Amino acid sequence: MKMREAQDATFARVVAEHGPMLARFAASFERNRHAREDLVQDILLGVWQALPAFRGDASLKTYILGVAHRRCASHVMREVAQPRHEELDDEWVDGQPGPEALAGLNQQQTRLLSALRDLPVGQRQLVVLALEGLHYDEIADLLGITVGNVGVRLNRARAALKEQLEER
């Protein structure tokens, strides 16, 4: 019973500390608010399931991002298999302020999020991981590619992001 309480406390601490990061991560993969909330919940469930196996080989942040990354990949696969008809932002669908606006994202943050979502998913994941402060070797470990490959692909992705930002 005590072990379970300790696990719950650890998980609650992780959510408090890394919850916003996970929400950002999910937001870069899903623009629909309800689907995004489901995705965040799915990621958190994955984190809860994975936490007991955390051995400290990598930082907790990298470990959690790994879980989030896999869950987002599953989400993308599900979306490919069963695409939803409604692809627009909530803001455009019902004419009401969108979730980003309601959450108080400033113009720059909204612009960045929007530019990120327009990147091809392969580039988007790299940029998001780098924006979260992960080093090349950590990204390489997460993806299973070489550090050199991360460098090359990240440079391309950053250039693409810059283009997207300039267009806005």
Added chain:
Amino acid sequence: MTEQDEWASLQDTWGESRPASTVPDVGLMIARARRERRLTVLVLLGEWAMMVVAAVLVAGRWQRVATSGYETLWLVFQTLLMGVIIVVYTWTRLAALHEPAGTNLRDWLALRRRRARLGLRLACVTRWTTVALLPAPLIVLAMARSTQAGITGLVTTTLVLAGGWWWAQRKRARMNAEIAEVDALALEWLDEPPGPSDQTSTA
């Protein structure tokens, strides 16, 4: 502004953003996950209990059954099929309860591909076994002790075979789609060309 400054500024912008996602009630979420886990374990225990009961029944009737060749074959087939299904379902459900720890995206995709190929093989075995057992309904009809028993046996075995065939067809289509999705994801996310596709369309 240098490129590094620009990047640092983007990181700050990103780090300060809080996209709207209601973080669910953690306590509630854990409680629900635990309930689901308990339910899964109970269902698995129930299935294994049924399997044990079936095995005991088969063992109890073995002397009587063994006198008839086709019945023995049929019973062994059913028991083996049930065993395979139950093992696969147990494995799948237990795997779903655990997040693979320390797996990078490439390994994770490879794992999904391997599982899908295993599913394809299972579907293939089921299809060919069904083909091999196609005469079974007629044998059941011919060997029945009464007309009613014959018709019941004929309908039952036909339904079992049709169900197996239908399941195998669906499984095959699903697994082929899964492999195609994994390959597409690997190409898009990792620049990795699709893996050997020898098993994707032959099953």
